[in-house]
Amino acid sequence: MTYPQLLLKRHWISWLSPPSLGRVLFLVFYWAVIVFMMTNKAVISDAYYWERIGFRNAWISVTQVPLVYLLASKSSIVGCIVGSSHERLNWLHRWVSRTLLLTVTVHGGFFITEWVRADFVKLELEMMPMVKYGIGAWAILVWTFITSLSPLRSMAYEIFVLQHIAAAAVFLWLLWVHVPSYASYNVWFAIAAVSFDRIIRLLLAVYRNIRLRRDTLCNRTKTVGHEIEVQAAGNDITVVIIKDVHMSWKPGQHLYLWIPRLGLLESHPFTIASLCMSSQGCHCNEIQLAIKTQSGFSRRIYQYATKTQETSESLTGFIAGPYGSPPKWEAFESLILIAASTGASFTLPILESILKTPRTICIQRIKFLLIVRERSHSDFYVKRLSDALANAEAMSISLDIEIAITGGEAWSVADETVGTLHAEQKSQFSEDDTQELKKANQQQAYVLVKFHSPSSSTSSRYRPASEKDCCCVGDGEKSEPLLPSNSIIYSYGRPDIACFIRRPVEMTGGETSVAVCGGKSLVTTVRNSVASLSDERAVHKGTGAQGIHLHVEEYCF
Structure with missing residues (x-):
C-alpha cells in the first residue's frame, strides 16, 4: 500500500508530484495530530x-x-x-x-x-x-x-x-x-x-582523513587527505579513484567528497561504486566513484580529467562517511536490480557482494537491468558484469543481465555494436542479420555477448529478437523475451519495466526484493509496477504469493 506514487509527466510541473502513498499517509497522520493540537x-x-x-x-x-x-x-x-x-x-x-x-x-x-x-x-x-x-x-x-x-x-x-x-x-x-x-x-x-x-x-x-602514524602494510602516500585519480570515461562520465582509504562500507552506501582545488566550499555525495575488499590486518581500500557530468562540480572534475588524461596528475581530496542503511539483500530468494546510468554504482556492488559472499544465502536468481542513453555509458561496468556472470555460474545462481540503450536510432547503435566486435567474430554474422537489426528501428532488438566461465569456451554472437521469443501473459500483453541466461543482453529502446519485474516474481516461491536507483520517472514506474503486481497476485492474502520488497534510491537534490 505504501509503494504507489503519482507522477505529473509534464517536465515543467513534474516537481509538483506528490510523495509516495506511504509518505502521504504518514504526513496525513502527522497533520491530523498537529490540527488536533491547534484546535482542541x-x-x-x-x-x-x-x-x-x-x-x-x-x-x-x-x-x-x-x-x-x-x-x-x-x-x-x-x-x-x-x-x-x-x-x-x-x-x-x-x-x-x-x-x-x-x-x-x-x-x-x-x-x-x-x-x-x-x-x-x-x-x-x-x-x-x-x-x-x-x-x-x-x-x-x-x-x-x-x-x-x-x-x-x-x-x-x-x-x-x-x-x-x-x-x-x-x-x-x-x-x-x-x-x-x-x-x-x-x-x-x-x-x-x-x-x-x-x-x-x-x-x-x-578520523577518516588524517593519519599521524604511517602504516607500512598499506603503502600510504598521504598523511592529510587522500590521493585521488580521475579518468574520463566516455563523453560525460568521470571515474574517480580514491586511494588508501582506511574504512569499510556496505554495498549501496555513499560518501561525501571534497576536493578543495575544484570547489573550495563544495562537498558532494556520491554512491560508492566499488566493493570493500579488506585483507587481514589492514582495512586499506581503494574507492571508485562514477560521476555523470551535469554542471558545477561534476563538470569541473570531468574537464580536469580530460585535460590531465595523459599526464595522470593526482588531486588531494577529503571524504566523509560512509552513509546509508541498505537492507540485507541475501535474505531474499529472487533479487531484481534496476538502475539508470550511474545508478549502477548502487546496484552493481550489491550484485558483486552477493556473488562473493562466503556465507550460505537464500538467493537463487538475480535480474540486473542497466538503462543508459549511449552504450559508452555502460563501458565502465561491462567488465565487472562479465566477471559477475562467471561468479554466478560457479555459485549456481541464475543471473540475467540486460543493458537497455535508449538514445538514438536502433540502427545506429547496432552499427556501433557490430563495429566493435573482434574481426574473427564478425565472420559469425551474416549480412542479413546486420540488415535485420538496422530495420528494427525503435523496436526491441537484442545483441547477445556471451561471457562464459574460464572453464568454458568464450564466444560472442548476435541474434535479433523475434515474436516467438515473447510469451503472452494475458490480454495480449507480452512479457520479456525468453533469452538465454549467463549473457549480457543489449536491448534498444525503453524497456518494459513491468514485464522485467513480472517474470522473476512469478518464478520464485519465496520473497523477492526489487532495488532501483534512478530519476523520478524510473522510480515511479518501478513503484507502481511492484504495487500493481503485488495487488494482482494478492500477496500474503491466502494465495501463497510471497512478499515483494522494494528499496528506492532516487536522484534528487
Missing part, C-alpha cells in the same frame, strides 16, 4: 478567541523547531533510533519545515488580526520589540520555503546550500530573541542538535 478546546467564540489560538500555535511551532534541525542532521539521532540514514529522512525535514511555516503563520496571523481589530498594532510594536523579531523569523521561514522549491534549488545548488545554512542560523537567533524565557529551552534543544551533528562530523572527518 480552543475554538470558542469569546473575547479570547484570537489570542488563545495564536498562543496555542506559538507553542506548537516552537516545539517543532528541534525536530526540524534533528531531521536535517547527517549524524542523525532520529535516523539512529528508527534505523535509517539521514538522506532518507530529508523529505520529512522539508515537510516538517513547511508545517512549521503554517503553524507560525497561524500564530502570527491570529495575533495581528486581534491587534488590527483593537486598533492596537502600532502600540504593540512599540511596547513589545520581540514582535519585530518574530516577524523577521517568519520572513526567514518564507524565504527558506521559496528557495527550497525544486526548480530554484536546482538552479544553483551550491549557493542554495550556503544560504540555507546561513538562514537556519539567523532563524535560531531571531527565535531566541522572540520567544519568552520560559520557552527558550526549545531553541537550545535545536542548537544542541546542530552542535552535536557538527562535532560528530568534524571528529569523523579528522
Whole structure:
C-alpha cells in the first residue's frame, strides 16, 4: 500500500508530484495530530478567541523547531533510533519545515488580526520589540520555503546550500530573541542538535582523513587527505579513484567528497561504486566513484580529467562517511536490480557482494537491468558484469543481465555494436542479420555477448529478437523475451519495466526484493509496477504469493 506514487509527466510541473502513498499517509497522520493540537478546546467564540489560538500555535511551532534541525542532521539521532540514514529522512525535514511555516503563520496571523481589530498594532510594536523579531523569523521561514522549491534549488545548488545554512542560523537567533524565557529551552534543544551533528562530523572527518602514524602494510602516500585519480570515461562520465582509504562500507552506501582545488566550499555525495575488499590486518581500500557530468562540480572534475588524461596528475581530496542503511539483500530468494546510468554504482556492488559472499544465502536468481542513453555509458561496468556472470555460474545462481540503450536510432547503435566486435567474430554474422537489426528501428532488438566461465569456451554472437521469443501473459500483453541466461543482453529502446519485474516474481516461491536507483520517472514506474503486481497476485492474502520488497534510491537534490 505504501509503494504507489503519482507522477505529473509534464517536465515543467513534474516537481509538483506528490510523495509516495506511504509518505502521504504518514504526513496525513502527522497533520491530523498537529490540527488536533491547534484546535482542541480552543475554538470558542469569546473575547479570547484570537489570542488563545495564536498562543496555542506559538507553542506548537516552537516545539517543532528541534525536530526540524534533528531531521536535517547527517549524524542523525532520529535516523539512529528508527534505523535509517539521514538522506532518507530529508523529505520529512522539508515537510516538517513547511508545517512549521503554517503553524507560525497561524500564530502570527491570529495575533495581528486581534491587534488590527483593537486598533492596537502600532502600540504593540512599540511596547513589545520581540514582535519585530518574530516577524523577521517568519520572513526567514518564507524565504527558506521559496528557495527550497525544486526548480530554484536546482538552479544553483551550491549557493542554495550556503544560504540555507546561513538562514537556519539567523532563524535560531531571531527565535531566541522572540520567544519568552520560559520557552527558550526549545531553541537550545535545536542548537544542541546542530552542535552535536557538527562535532560528530568534524571528529569523523579528522578520523577518516588524517593519519599521524604511517602504516607500512598499506603503502600510504598521504598523511592529510587522500590521493585521488580521475579518468574520463566516455563523453560525460568521470571515474574517480580514491586511494588508501582506511574504512569499510556496505554495498549501496555513499560518501561525501571534497576536493578543495575544484570547489573550495563544495562537498558532494556520491554512491560508492566499488566493493570493500579488506585483507587481514589492514582495512586499506581503494574507492571508485562514477560521476555523470551535469554542471558545477561534476563538470569541473570531468574537464580536469580530460585535460590531465595523459599526464595522470593526482588531486588531494577529503571524504566523509560512509552513509546509508541498505537492507540485507541475501535474505531474499529472487533479487531484481534496476538502475539508470550511474545508478549502477548502487546496484552493481550489491550484485558483486552477493556473488562473493562466503556465507550460505537464500538467493537463487538475480535480474540486473542497466538503462543508459549511449552504450559508452555502460563501458565502465561491462567488465565487472562479465566477471559477475562467471561468479554466478560457479555459485549456481541464475543471473540475467540486460543493458537497455535508449538514445538514438536502433540502427545506429547496432552499427556501433557490430563495429566493435573482434574481426574473427564478425565472420559469425551474416549480412542479413546486420540488415535485420538496422530495420528494427525503435523496436526491441537484442545483441547477445556471451561471457562464459574460464572453464568454458568464450564466444560472442548476435541474434535479433523475434515474436516467438515473447510469451503472452494475458490480454495480449507480452512479457520479456525468453533469452538465454549467463549473457549480457543489449536491448534498444525503453524497456518494459513491468514485464522485467513480472517474470522473476512469478518464478520464485519465496520473497523477492526489487532495488532501483534512478530519476523520478524510473522510480515511479518501478513503484507502481511492484504495487500493481503485488495487488494482482494478492500477496500474503491466502494465495501463497510471497512478499515483494522494494528499496528506492532516487536522484534528487
